[in-house]
Amino acid sequence: xxxxxxxxxxxxxxxxxEALEAHSENGKRIVDNISIxxxxxxxxxxxxxxxxxxxxxxxxxxxxxxxxxxxLEIEERKWLGIRT
Amino acid sequence: MVGDKNMKFSIEIIDNLxxxxxxxxxxxxxxxxxxxxxxxxxxxSILKEELVENIGIQPEPDDILGSIRGVGGTxxxxxxxxxxxxxxxxxxxKFKVDIGxxxxxxxxxxxxxxxxxxxxxxxxxxxxxYIKA
Numbered sequence: 001x002x003x004x005x006x007x008x009x010x011x012x013x014x015x016x017x018e019a020l021e022a023h024s025e026n027g028k029r030i031v032d033n034i035s036i037x038x039x040x041x042x043x044x045x046x047x048x049x050x051x052x053x054x055x056x057x058x059x060x061x062x063x064x065x066x067x068x069x070x071x072l073e074i075e076e077r078k079w080l081g082i083r084t
Numbered sequence: 085m086v087g088d089k090n091m092k093f094s095i096e097i098i099d100n101l102x103x104x105x106x107x108x109x110x111x112x113x114x115x116x117x118x119x120x121x122x123x124x125x126x127x128x129s130i131l132k133e134e135l136v137e138n139i140g141i142q143p144e145p146d147d148i149l150g151s152i153r154g155v156g157g158t159x160x161x162x163x164x165x166x167x168x169x170x171x172x173x174x175x176x177x178k179f180k181v182d183i184g185x186x187x188x189x190x191x192x193x194x195x196x197x198x199x200x201x202x203x204x205x206x207x208x209x210x211x212x213x214y215i216k217a
Contacts, residue, residue, distance in 0.1 A: 054187070080125070
């Protein structure tokens with residue numbers, strides 16, 4: 001699903017979704033295919049659920065965003081990690 | 085935005101890593117975050133979501149999102165402009181910082197990266213264990 005469709009189906013909601021397909025372009029992450037995990041009325045519930053799922057599956061590319069946003073704008077960071 | 089000259093703020097070494105105490109002001113609230121890592125290997129700073137929630141920092145519809153990807157998986161962050169962020173008197177107003185889960189398997193509440201250190205012209209003194217600007 002594209003972000004446009006997500007917005008049409010779930011107006012004025014917080015959405016927890018997985019990027020099934022995505023690519024990187026000029027320091028931005030572009031999500032090409034979205035799978036919705038859940039929708040919420042407030043951001044707290046959305047981030048709480050995100051944490052729960054992310055802790056079990058840290059490699060799944062999950063996001064929380066509000067459908068008020070016309071365009072998904074995602075800045076990309078690369079992380080090599082802290083070494084202890 | 086540099087603080088008063090010659091003010092020094094202590095660094096604590098834990099597991100061979102340098103930590104400081106960070107002060108945040110946002111929308112009239114204040115929060116002290118202990119155990120914040122100083123990391124010259126990190127371009128951007130990040131703060132732990134579960135703690136900054138306490139002073140009303142939370143996702144808002146218009147926030148720009150971020151994706152941190154690398155060893156160990158991928159992490160979603162959102163980017164917030166904090167009214168003031170400070171190590172003692174070394175402070176920056178309207179500082180843009182990533183807010184994320186930071187579930188890295190050890191006790192850490194934030195990372196101060198090169199964005200803050202360059203902006204404040206900070207000096208890290210590892211002999212005497214302080215940071216100054």
